[in-house]
Amino acid sequence: MGQPDTSPVPKKDSMGMDYIPVYEGEDNDDSGAVTVSPARMQGLGVRVASAERRALLQPVRAVGQVAVDERRIRDVAPRFEGWIETLHVSAVGDPVRAGQPLFTVYAPELVSAAAELQIAETLAGSLGAEADAQARAGAERLAGATRERLANWEMRAGSGARQQFSAPMKGVVLERNAVAGMRFGAGDTLFRIADLSTVWVLAEVYEQDIARVRPGQPATVRLDAWPGEDFAATVDYLYPTLDPATRTTRVRLQLPNPDGRLRPGQFAQVALATGEAAPVLAVPDSAVIDDGERQLVLLAEGEGRFRPQAVRTGRRDPEWIEILDGLEDGARVVVAANFLIDAESRLRAALAGFTADDAAVQVYRTQGVFEELYEDGAVSLTHEPIPALQWPAMTMDFDLASPALVEGLAPGTPIAFEFEARGPGEFVVTKVEAVAR
Secondary structure (H helix, E strand, O other), rough: OOOOOOOOOOOOOOOOOOOOOOOOOOOOOOOEEEEEHHHHHHHHHHEEEEEEEEOOOOEEEEEEEEHHHHHHHHOOOOOOEEEEEEEOOOOOOOOOOOOOEEEEEEEEHHHHHHHHHHHHHHHHOOOOOOHHHHHHHHHHHHHHHEEEEEEOOOOEEEEEOOOEEEEOOOEEEEEOOOOOOEEOOOOOOOOEEEOOOOOEEEEEEEEHHOOOOHOOEEEEEEEOOOOOOOOOEEHHHEEEEEEEEOOEEEEEEEEEOOOOOOOOEEEEEEEEOOOOOOOOOEEEEEHHHEEEEEEEEEEEEEEEEEEEEEEEEEEEEEEEEEEEEEEOOOEEEEEOOHHHHHHHHHHHHOOOOOHHHHHHEEEEEEEEEEEEOOOOOEEEEOOOOEEHHOEOOOOEEEEEEEEEOOOOOOOOOOOOOOEEEEEEEEEEEEEEEEEEO
């Protein structure tokens, strides 16, 4: 309770109270700057990175489904009626190669067309040079018309009443409506085959993000079936309509699928790469502390000293945040353990502010006895117990706001006085009044 004092070693004051340890570089100030020893930095896992200029990627995120590329679907539909005699591919999902037989049919129209062709060819061949030119031309026209009819049916001339239908391309059977022994009509779809070497992803993009999406943009697709693996895709088409119920527009992405791992119907998470190419000042996402009221980073000033710095942030990408104000290019900021350092920084700033505020408002009043006035202007007073400070009755030294306060007082004079707490161990008497015994 004496005059403010410091000591290079631990000690007690005249009342037996321990001095409070204060370490070099760790003095409290209202800026909240803190100093961390190298050993403690290693224990906390403190890491530092530089603010730098870079282009920010702002992905538009959407969900969608893998779908068949509609441009790679073929139907197998005979152009005549008939019956299926033999089924060579009998299950949906079976892979087929181009030219592989799918089924064999019997068709009466093929029988009659084959007979017509045979008669016309025989007639044209039997007519000699001396035969009527008109008759010969008629036989040739009949044979040509029959061949043309078979070509329109996509049948080969001379193949007879039974024909094999083959897969028009390599792919997978999506639909099979053919059953052995069934009758089919002209135009009935008996097989649907799709080439899955390339697939689509149909994603739903929210209305506010439409302006940031355009054909040709790269995208990344993730599937629940293959966790942790990214599939590269490209925006192929932006549909011209908006779903009024979900306020989304469909976006079509194209993905190569050479190994067939992507299956139509799979759920997909899509990230469309958008953003400006111009570099901006940015820091790693983990460097910014945002408590809802303020945004700041911790500047590394060297030799273990860190200082909180308020910043104004802009755009974000998955790993970086744009800094609009508060930092310079190359500034070193804490990117790991910054929450721990920030908590200590805020505590120290609060303690410094608490001490400064209290020094201006804490005033205590008590009674006692004037004991002595020292040459340096301090005074010795005996006072009654002061509950607010948990002080017992005792004699202690005080500073005087002015020597005039005790002018004319003799040692042993009863007094009432007021004093202020202006700092650790600093108590200043501001008012003194003599009182009757």
